[in-house]
Amino acid sequence: MSRDSLLDSHLRKRTVSQPERDLSTSEAECHSLPKPSQTWFKWDIERAEWNILIVSTMLKLLLYPAYRSTDFEVHRNWLAITHTLPISKWYYDTTSEWTLDYPPFFAYFEKLLSIPAYFVDSRIVDLNNLNYGGWSVIAYQRTTVILTELVLGAVLIRFIRGAIDPPTQRIISASIFLHPGFLIVDHMHFQYNGFLSGILLWSIYMARQGNKLASGILFAVLLNFKHIYMYLAPAYFIYLLRSFCMTPSGQPEIKNFVSLANAVIGVFLASFGPFILMGQIPQVLSRLFPFTRGLNHAYWAPNFWALVTAADRVLLFIANRTGLKISINESGVASTSRGLVGDTIFAIIPNVKPIHTFIITLAFQLVVLVKLWRNPTYKSFLTALTLCGYTSFLFGWHVHEKAVLLFLVPLSLLATERHAYFRTFVICSVAGVFGLFPLIFTPGESIIKVLYSICWFALVYVPLYRQVYEYPRSLVFVVMDILEKVYLAGFPFLLVLTTLIPAYTNRRVNQKVDDSSRMDFLPLMMTSVYCAIGIVWGYIRLLFVYLNEEKTYQGQLSTIR
Amino acid sequence: MHKRGIRAWIIPLLVFTSTLVKFCISLGSYSGHSTPPMYGDYEAQRHWMELTLHLPFRLWYSYDLQYWGLDYPPLTAYVSWICGVIAHWINPTWVALDASRGIETEGSKIFMRSTVVAWDMLVYVPALLVFSRVWHGNRSGRTQELALLTLLFHPALLLIDFGHFQYNSVMLGFTVLAMNFFATGQDLAGAAFFTLSLGFKQMALYYAPGIGSYLLARCVFLGIPGPGFKHFTRLAITTISCFMVLFLPFYLPPFAPSFMHILNPISRIFPFNRGLFEDKVANFWCASNVVLKWRERVSRSMLVKFSAGLTALGFLPSVGVMLNSGWRMRMSAASNVAEREQEDQEKQTPFLPLLPYALLTSSFSFFLFSFQVHEKTILVPLLPMTLLLSGAPVDSSVYAWGVLVNNIGVFSMWPLLKKDGLGFQYIALLILWNRIIGYNPLRLPSGTLVQLLSLVTYTAAIGLHVLEFFFNPPSRYPDIYPVLNVLISTPVFVLAWLWSIKCGVEVGWAIGGPGPASASPTSASTTGDSIGRRAGSVGLGAGEEGVVMEGSFRQKGGRAVSLGTSQVNRRKKVGVKSRMGEEWM
Known part of the structure; x- marks a missing residue:
C-alpha cells in the first residue's frame, strides 16, 4: 500500500468513525434495556462466519486421531466419577490417580456430558475402565470440546454485531476463535478452554453492553467452572465495586450492591450448596487447592520465574567455572541436574516461598487496580483484567504454561486500539503460543502446530498491521522497534534449534554414540527462557501503556463508557 | 480478503493451508495398519524403499515377489530409492532389509507421511500453480485463485495419498505438467513429462488415448506430409528415448544380465493374469456382474478381449473428434498461409480445449470397461474432471457435473476408506471441499438432468451411509453395502462418461464450426467482435462450448477480447462471488 492510500484510509477512518461512535453508544444503551432475550435466539450469522466455523470444525475433525x-x-475419569458415583463421593473417589479437582459447576457439567456418553458407549463411563482409548471415547470427548466451543463462537459473533468497527472486530473475533492456543490445548492436548473462555468473553461482552450485573454473575459462574480464573478476580472486584456499586461521584449504590452480592452468593450456593449441606467443604477445598507443588511446573512456564531459574543455572555454571566461594545450596545443584522433574530449588539465588510470589503478585496488581479505581471505563477494565491475569501468570506459584490463554484472550480484544497495543499483542501472542509448543511433542502433531500457528499469525497480522500503524516518534521508539523486530525474527531460529537438538541427540542415541540425556532439557529451557523474555517485555509495555494513557487519540474502545 | 490487503498472500496461504490439511490427514490411520502378515499399500511402498536401497537393479523386479514385489514402473522405484537413502540416513532400522517388514514405529510413520507431502510439493503443487496461470491465463486473478483452491483441496486425492497412502499425486502432477507444456505449445517437453507420468505409474496409460490423439491431431494440424511429419518424428524420438532412459538399468548389461531382462519389469508392470476386477469397484464389469455373473459365463481370455474392445469403443469418439478438429483446422488454416506461419511461431493450437475432455473420456472408458481396475483408479478420471471444474462458474453444467462426479468418486471409495479407518477424514474433507467451492446441490440450475441426478444420488448415498451406520449387513449378504455402493456410483460414472463425449463433440463444433467452410479463429482475429464473443464464452469449463484463449491471443487481439469478455464475465462474477463466500475474513 502506498503512503497516499495509507493516509487516505486513516483519514477515512477518523471521519467515518465519528458518527459511528454516536450510533454505537446509543446502540449500547439500547442493548442494556431488557431486550436481549429476543436477540439471543436469532440466527444472526453471516456467510463468512459460517465459512470460518465450518472450515475450522472440519480441521478439528481431522485432529481426532491426534496425540492426546x-x-x-x-x-474421561471425571465422566465416569460423576456418572457412576453419588454426588457425596465425587470429591472423595481415588479409583484413578486423576481425581476430581475442578469446582462443582465443572463436575455438574461433566455429569451432564456423561449422560449421552453412556448411550454412545457405556464403557466410557465405567469407573474402572482406566485409560480407555476406544474409538468411541475419542470421538465423543473430542466432539464435546467442539460443541461446547460454540459458546465461544456465539459470544464472538455478538462482539462483532455491536462493535464500533465491525470489520476489524470480525478479524479479532476470528483470531480468538481460531487461536492456536485453543487448537493446541483443547483439540490436541485436550481441555475445555474454548468453552470457558467463551463464558469469560460473554461476561466481558456484558460489561461492554453496560449490563454489569450480568457480567458479575457470569464471572461468578466461570469461577465455579474453573478456579484458575481467580487470577482475574481482583479486576472484576474493583471494577464492579467502583462502577456498579458506586455512582461516578463516589456515592454508594446500595441497591446495586445488594443485588450483585445476592446474585454472586446465589451462584456460589448453587455450585457449592450440596457440598455445604453434606459438610464436605474442607475436602472439596483441599482438592481444589493442593499446596504441595513446586515453584515451576515440570516444563517452566515462560514467566518471570523461568528467567530467575535460568539466571540461577547460569550463576551456578559461572561459580563452578571460576571457583568463586559462594554458598552453594547442594540440593539446588541436584535440582539442576534433575532438570525436568520435581521441585525447583535454587543453587545460588535465595529460595522463593509461595508467600513471596503472593506478595509480588499482589503488589503489581495493586498498581493496576488503583488505576482502574480512578478510571473505571470499559477499556480500562479490559486492560486491567488482562494485566491482572498477566501479573498472576508472571509471578504466580506453580503456573502452567496453558494459563497464558488467560490473558491472551482479553488482550486480543485490545489489539487494534493503537499501535502500542497491537505490538504488545503481537509479541505476547507469538511468545505465548510458542511457549505452548512443548505441550505437543510428538513429531506429526508438531508439524501441525507450527504450520497452523504460522497460518494464523499471517491471517491476523497482515490485515491488522496496516490499520494501526503509527510512525515511531523518537529515537527511543525506533531502537525499541528494531529490537522487538529482532526478537520476533529470532523465533524461526529458535524453532529450528529446538527441532534439531532432539533430532541430533536421537540420532546419536540410535547410533549408540552416547546417550546424553542432559540435552533433553536444553530445548525446553531455551524455549522457556526466550519466550519469557518476550512475555515479560510485553507486560512492561502493557503496564506502561495502561498507566500513561495517551490523551489525544486513544483508540475506539475508549468511547464505551 | 482482497480488501484487507492480503491479495499478495492468498496463493502462498492456500498452498500453506493445503499442506497443513495434508499433515492433519496424515495423523490418521493408513492402509493395512497393524494387520500382519501382509499389511497394505503403506507397507508396499515402504518395502520398495527397503529393497531398492539394498539390492542391485537386477533384483528389483524379482526379489521375493510374494511379499509386495515391485510392480510399478521404474520411476516409482527410483523415487523409492531416494526416499530409502534418506530414511537410511535418518534411521537405518526403518528400511533394514527384511528386518524392517511391518515396522510401525511413530518415527517411521512420520517419515513415510512426510515423503508423500514432499513429493506432492515437488511435483503436484507446482504443476497446479502453473496450470492455474497457463490454462486460466485470461481470467481474473480471483478465478485463478479459486481454481487453485478447488484443485488443492481435491478430497479424493487427499484421502488416498495422505490417508490411505500412495504417491498418485506424482503421477497426476506429471500429467498436469504435460498439459501445461501442451498449452504453451512445447509439445516435446509435454510428451517427455507424460512419459515420466507413465514411468511413475502405469495407470497414466488411461490418459494415453487422449494425449496420443491430441499430439497426432497436432501433427495433422501442422500438415502431413511436411512440418507435421517432422513434428511426429520428433515426438516419437523424444518419447522412445525417454522410455529408454527410464528403463536403462534394466536392460543395459553392466546393470542387467542381458537385454532380455527387460521382460522382467514389463511382466510385473502389466499383470494380465489377475482377475477381471478386485474387491468391489464402481465400473461396468463389477456392477453388471451382480446380475450377469461374468466369471461363470465367459472364459477369461474372452473377457480380456471384451474389455479391451469396449474400452477402445469408449474412447474412440474423443479420438475421432480430436483428429477431425485437427484436420478441419488444417484445411481452413491452409487458406491463410502467412498467418499460419505466424501462429506456428507462437505455437497456438485452436483445439487445445478438447484436451481435458479427451482425457476425461479416455480415462473414464478405461475405468469403466478395462481389466483389473481398482476403486482408487477413479482418481485418474477425477483429475481432468476437476481441472475442468476449476474454472467453471457455479451455474454452469461443468460445475454441476464436476462436483457430482468428485463427490460420488469419493463416495465410491468409502468401503476402502472405512477399512483403512479414515471415516472422520472422509466426512471432514467432503464437507470442507464442498464448502470452500460453495457447492449446494439444491441451488443448481433447476430442472436439469444433472440436478435431478445429483439429488437422487446424494439421497441414495446418504441413505446408504445411515443404513450402514445403524444396521449390520444381513449374514446372507455380507457384501450388501459395498455392492449397493457400486450400484449407486456406477450410473453416475457412466453418465459422466457419456456427458464427456457429448461435451467433446460440442467443443469440437464450437472451435471451428461443423464444417471446414467456417472461418478459422486466426482469420477471425481481424473482426475483433466475433473473437471477443468467443473469448467471452471461453475458458476452461466456462461452458460446453468452451474454447481456451491463450495469452498470445490476447497479445494479438487482446483489447478486443477483453472488451468482449467483460459482459460475460459480469455474469460469471455473480457466481464467483457467492462461491468465494464474499469475504473470508
Missing part, C-alpha cells in the same frame, strides 16, 4: 495428553483420561 493425560488430560484426556482425566476428563
